[in-house]
Amino acid sequence: MREAEPGVGLAHDLARLGTWALALGDSETGGWGPRNRGISRCCLFLPAVVIMCASSDTIRSIMLAAHRHGMTSGDYAFFNIELFNSSSYGDGSWRRGDKHDFEAKQAYSSLQTITLLRTVKPEFEKFSMEVKNSVEKQGLSEEDYVNMFVEGFHDAILLYVLALHEVLRAGYSKKDGGKIIQQTWNRTFEGIAGKVSIDANGDRYGDFSVIAMTDTEAGTQEVIGDYFGKEGRFEMRPNVKYPWGPLKLRIDETRIVEHTNSSPCKASGGLEESAVTGIVVGALLGAGLLMAFYFFRKKYRITIERRNQQEESNIGKHRELREDSIRSHFSVA
Structure with missing residues (x-):
C-alpha cells in the first residue's frame, strides 16, 4: 500500500473548493523533467484556479507550458505563492533574455504572485x-x-x-x-x-500583496492589491490598471473550452469583479495553508535533526564512560 504524500489531504480539500494547489520541493525545481512537463496537462482536467509554490524558473516553465496548451486566455487563474519575498518574482520575472521571452510575457499576463506585504519604512x-x-x-x-x-x-x-x-x-x-x-x-x-x-493563540497575522501584470505590451508587473490579515480585508490599490478586463476572465459553466490538444475542460461559474476578489482572497487563504504546511515540515525536520544529534552525543558520553570504567578496572588490577 502506497503511503500518502504530505499535503495530499490539503490538495484534495482545495480541489473540492474549485482550486488546485501545487508545491514543488527543492529536488523538483532544478529542471523541467518529465514529471513537471505533465503538470500543465493535469491542469486541463482540474479546477480553473491553480495555486503554485516553486522556484521562479519552474514557475516560468509551468506558465510557458500552460500558455502552449491554450490555458492563459482567461479560462484559468494562476497564483504563485512566494515565501521569501524575493525580487526574482517581481517586475520582469518572466524575462530571461532567451527565445521564449515573448511567449513568457504573454503567459505571465494570467499569473498573480502572492508575496509578503513589502514595507517602505x-x-x-x-x-x-x-x-x-x-x-x-x-x-x-x-x-x-x-x-x-x-x-x-x-x-x-x-x-x-x-x-x-x-x-x-x-x-x-x-x-x-x-x-x-x-x-x-x-x-x-x-x-x-x-x-x-x-492573535489569542500566539499566531502572527500575515499581510500579503498581489503582484500582477498591468501592461501586457511592456510586460510590467505591479502590486495591484493588499490583504491585511488582522482585519481580514483585501484592498485593491488605486490608480492601477487591473490585469483582468471585461473579456479577460470569462469562466463560464455552460461552455466547453477547446484546447490545442483537443482536451476538454469544463470551467466553473461566471465572474465579475466581486467574484474575482473572492478568488484572490481564496488564493490568499490557500497561500496561508501552504505556508503553514511548509513551516510545519521545516520544524519537524529540525526536531528530528536535534534528536539525532542528542542521541549521538549520548552515545559518545556512554562510550567515554565505558572506556573510563575499563581503565579504572585495569588500574585497580
Missing part, C-alpha cells in the same frame, strides 16, 4: 542594509530583499523582550515562562517592518 531599509553588509562580510553575495525569516526572527526577539520586561515589572521572574508566553498573545506592537499583530 526607513528603519526596515536600514535593517536590510545592515543584514546585507553582514552577509557580504561573510564572503557571500546577497542582492535580494531581506526575507520573512530574518524579519520574523528579529520581531520574535523584540516580542520576547517586550513580554519579559512586562513580566518583570509585574513582580515575576524570567523563569516564569508561562507568564512570558501569555504576554505575547493577543497584542500588537511595532516591528522592524511595521505593525505586528499576534
Whole structure:
C-alpha cells in the first residue's frame, strides 16, 4: 500500500473548493523533467484556479507550458505563492533574455504572485542594509530583499523582550515562562517592518500583496492589491490598471473550452469583479495553508535533526564512560 504524500489531504480539500494547489520541493525545481512537463496537462482536467509554490524558473516553465496548451486566455487563474519575498518574482520575472521571452510575457499576463506585504519604512531599509553588509562580510553575495525569516526572527526577539520586561515589572521572574508566553498573545506592537499583530493563540497575522501584470505590451508587473490579515480585508490599490478586463476572465459553466490538444475542460461559474476578489482572497487563504504546511515540515525536520544529534552525543558520553570504567578496572588490577 502506497503511503500518502504530505499535503495530499490539503490538495484534495482545495480541489473540492474549485482550486488546485501545487508545491514543488527543492529536488523538483532544478529542471523541467518529465514529471513537471505533465503538470500543465493535469491542469486541463482540474479546477480553473491553480495555486503554485516553486522556484521562479519552474514557475516560468509551468506558465510557458500552460500558455502552449491554450490555458492563459482567461479560462484559468494562476497564483504563485512566494515565501521569501524575493525580487526574482517581481517586475520582469518572466524575462530571461532567451527565445521564449515573448511567449513568457504573454503567459505571465494570467499569473498573480502572492508575496509578503513589502514595507517602505526607513528603519526596515536600514535593517536590510545592515543584514546585507553582514552577509557580504561573510564572503557571500546577497542582492535580494531581506526575507520573512530574518524579519520574523528579529520581531520574535523584540516580542520576547517586550513580554519579559512586562513580566518583570509585574513582580515575576524570567523563569516564569508561562507568564512570558501569555504576554505575547493577543497584542500588537511595532516591528522592524511595521505593525505586528499576534492573535489569542500566539499566531502572527500575515499581510500579503498581489503582484500582477498591468501592461501586457511592456510586460510590467505591479502590486495591484493588499490583504491585511488582522482585519481580514483585501484592498485593491488605486490608480492601477487591473490585469483582468471585461473579456479577460470569462469562466463560464455552460461552455466547453477547446484546447490545442483537443482536451476538454469544463470551467466553473461566471465572474465579475466581486467574484474575482473572492478568488484572490481564496488564493490568499490557500497561500496561508501552504505556508503553514511548509513551516510545519521545516520544524519537524529540525526536531528530528536535534534528536539525532542528542542521541549521538549520548552515545559518545556512554562510550567515554565505558572506556573510563575499563581503565579504572585495569588500574585497580
